[in-house]
Amino acid sequence: MNFFKGMKLRQREALQGYMFVFPWIVGFIVFTAGPLLFSLYAAFTNYDITSRMDFIGLANFQRLFARDKLFSTAVYNTVYYVVLSVPLRTVCGVLLAVLLNQSAHFRRFFRTVYYMPSVLSGVAVYLLWMQLLSPSSGLINMLLEMVGIQGPAWLFDPRWTKPALILMNLWGVGGTMLLYLANLQSVPRQLYEAAEIDGAGVVQRFFKITVPMITPVIFFNVVTGFISAFQIFQEAYVMSTDKGGPLNSLLFYNLYLWKQAFEQFNMGYASAMAWLLFAAVMVITLLNLRLSKKWVYYEGGE
């Protein structure tokens, strides 16, 4: 305690406070703020990690938008994935949560079962889905064949690769479902009872009570869902042929960035891509925040 001698109580308190958050400050500077600034500068250079780092102005951005065909492919693939995956996951998550919120037997058991796939992740899950989606021996096409449908080649048909990944990620929708469920359970019973007395049907009650009451969670999930969907990488890296194929149909934004940075060592070029992604994600998040005033309902809020 000698160390603190002669200091005022409040200073002593503050010093200890800084000591506790000190690791975070260091980590923030070294692993977040510093790298952000470095890559912002690198975005305007031809940095290649070994020999050169010359300032080249907007040349990287010009190349991205004007000449790089693969870049537009990557943007298209990513937007395709985001636009389909985020709404699908939201709708399925809400519907499953509503279903699990009904009076039924063994609800705890079903909650566990529906939630479990979202815990499973990593390469093992990708390998499992490669087998499920296999055109010749996979479960999905075998089941389709049993009802007389000739299934697509999924991961080998450029038109079906992205739907295949969307389907796979839909399997893990249980995490968001649980989030909705926790909020559904806090919707007051009286609201439904009152609506029923007023003659509102099931569908009306769903759209007029259930959905508005859980819009804050839906909003939260949409925001985080957009941020993470834009960053899809691992699934594509493992499940595509030759990192992005067939026919670059799985070349997502981050996969292309990865190839530029760590296979061709075009680090300046990759930094430019990284900052564009950052800007896009920020714009979409701000847009979401702006739009949220129109549809998110906060109880007791203005």
Place this chain on the structure above:
Amino acid sequence: MSANVAKRPLWKSQRFRLNLYRWLVTLFLVGGAVVILSPVWWMVSTSLKSMQEIYRYPPTVIPEVFHWDNYIKAWLSAPFTRYLLNTVFLTVIGVATNITSNSFIAYGFSKIRFPGREVMFAVVLGTMMIPGFVTLVPQYVLFAKLRWIDTYLPLLVPGLFGNAFFIFLIRQFFLTIPNELVEAAKIDGANHLYIWSRLMLPLIKPALITVGIMAFNGKWNDFLGPLLYINSEQKYTLQIGLTIFRGTVQTQWNYLMAASVIALVPVILIFFIFQRYFIEGINVQSGMTG
């Protein structure tokens, strides 16, 4: 009650209709459960089949002959024991450092007053919005300059400096603990280091377990880190090993599924043992939405 029953036939009674509804929903849920569990069932079933049986149509739900030796053959056809040990090592250290550093930092953000605290915490939350790939290239450059490539340091050291979501999660728990407890300990002459380690950590055990589980899942399944930083084969982790294995055995699905089952077993075990802590983590997330 009895007058009611006498007036109306059974199937028109309120109780009967409620029961019918309940069973209909249950039936529907059973259907959904079958769909959701079928991939896992299929994985285990495929891992035990022979290759001929895998390509047979119509497919067999339960393998005709249980080829348990698939597991042994798959395991021995690559240095999986080495990969497993590496992964366990990285996971154990990762979980321990994450629990320690994040509870330490979160304590500072919730139980000590100091100028700039609120601003800094807003920055903590803000960092969660930054896509990981934006800092990936500079971090790689940094670790390359430090000559840390092909060591475990890039995978372990950042964990010492906290993770935004974990800090947030533990802080939520600290906020539920009355400040009077800290004040009383301070009057008794305890400093914050003592209060954090002796008084607070035991009180927020559920939060620590939740963070521990999430860190476990993150480390066990980490793919990007080892892919980027590890080059030599004897340092590979299970996730990288699985990708390499897939490259060598191609569509030898029974071996692939056997190796996948082994990689998923720890995750599934932890899930069933600590289920309620998973739910705890979800509840904290739901607190973020307000």
